Amino acid sequence: MTAISADHLYELFNRSKQNTENVIKTAPLGICITDPNGHFEMVNPAYCQFYGYREEELIGQHFTLVVPAAYRQQMAELHDVFIQGNETHELRQEWEVRCKNGETRTIIAEAARTIGDDGKPRKVTFVVDITQRKRLEERLTQANEQLVYMASHDExxxxxxxxxxxxxxxxxxxxxxxxxxxxxxxxxxxxxxxxxxxxxxxxxxxxxxxxxxxxxxxxxxxxxxxxxxxxxxxxxxxxxxxxxxxxxxxxxxxxxxxxxxxxxxxxxxxxxxxxxxxxxxxxxxxxxxxxxxxxxxxxxxxxxxxxxxxxx
CATH class of the missing domain: 3.30.70.270 (Reverse transcriptase/Diguanylate cyclase domain)
Known part of the structure; x- marks a missing residue:
């Protein structure tokens, strides 16, 4: 077995770390990392573009900034439970979110629990925009309801x-x-x-x-x-x-x-x-x-x- 020097290992580690960062930055889906208290530590460009914020406007802010006011407490409690628990993955769920311009959108969010360099847990959340699909589903539902109504009622x-x-x-x-x-x-x-x-x-x-x-x-x-x-x-x-x-x-x-x-x-x-x-x-x-x-x-x-x- 060929021995690998410490310098080579360090080089491979840095290269792997850099590749991971590049993947996150170029990923087409929104990715964010929140600290144990629910504050943004990292947001990738897709996440910023989706919500309409610049990176510096999000880092350090509580993640409920992008959640409608009615759901903020519930979302914060769910975040705390996940951070304090032992589960490594959070179930994929559908949520309503709010962009900087006030527009309401629908996402599918899936999260993973990881440990930071300081030994404390972090939450990595992956966000997929399903707004258009949701609106199409709603239009189809309305159309079907209209067809059912028309089948039994005089126009x-x-x-x-x-x-x-x-x-x-x-x-x-x-x-x-x-x-x-x-x-x-x-x-x-x-x-x-x-x-x-x-x-x-x-x-x-x-x-x-x-x-x-x-x-x-x-x-x-x-x-x-x-x-x-x-x-x-x-x-x-x-x-x-x-x-x-x-x-x-x-x-x-x-x-x-x-x-x-x-x-x-x-x-x-x-x-x-x-x-x-x-x-x-x-x-x-x-x-x-x-x-x-x-x-x-x-x-x-x-x-x-x-x-x-x-x-x-």
Whole structure:
């Protein structure tokens, strides 16, 4: 075995130390070293660039300088626990940090515990910027939530759409079949709505639909569900009330709509409604009864509410 002189060993040590320093300085990820009290001892250029500070602005400062005020105490406590413990690595974690210009970013931080020349522990932290990835994930989440919402709601009015509404009606019918109780539905549409579109245009017609459905929602209980079946035709699902109570509620709604002009044109709008109650029938049968009662309301001169016979 070839002997290595002390001078050669010292040269290798210095070269290794210099190489390590060069690696840290040129690393594309942020690296910092904090002392036992949490103060910066070393920050590499990538760390400074990420946070927007110069090296001299960070050295000697507590590392929570780059942490939002709400999290500073928590982060300082975690640092102290890690420094005083025996673990050599800290689990990779996601954190929100704040740059010098006030911008909030998201990072993945991973840390290692090492011993300094003075024999005291140090914390070496490696920082990876995931801000763009986080924002993309948030946008994707919002887009998915929007798609789910659109699949079950009417785009114009924000009401539950026909498919989701009929599903909800089926659920209420199953509840009645299993546990008993009462259920009523009201089907209504706006009288002579075609004349509104023909006279004032479809944009005004859309505004009328939005205003009317908002007025109707304002008169409903939290347990009631208003559904847009299509065009100017709507359904209201009313759990736990009988036909007479539903009639009283629809009369209140009918009066509210008739007495409240719509849009800047101050248009008078009325509705005709038919009510059907649960009598151990399918949703199709129940809707058919409500539809026939609504047609009867039209025949009676419009702007009125009719209860369907129990066995129509």
């Amino acid at each position: 114009l009015t924000g009401l539950v759409n026909r498919r989701q509404g009929l599903k909800r009606l089926e659920e209420e019918l199953k509840r009645c079949e299993r546990y008993g109780g009462e259920l009523s539905i009201a089907m209504f549409d706006l009288d002579d709505f075609k004349a509104v579109n023909d006279t004032y245009g479809h944009a005004t017609g859309d505004n009328v639909l939005q205003e009317v459905t908002a007025k109707v929602n304002g008169q409903l209980r939290s347990t009631d569900v208003q559904v847009r079946l299509g065009g100017e035709e709507f359904l209201i699902i009313m759990p736990e009330i009988n036909a007479q109570a539903a009639h009283t509620a629809m009369e209140r709604i009918r009066q509210c709509v008739a007495e409240s002009p719509c849009t800047e044109h101050r248009l008078s709008v009325t509705l005709s409604a038919g009510i059907a109650c649960y009598v151990e029938a399918s949703s199709t049968r129940m809707l058919d009864r409500a539809d026939k009662a609504m047609y009867q309301a039209k025949q009676n001169g419009r702007n009125c509410v009719v209860i369907a016979p129990s066995a129509m």
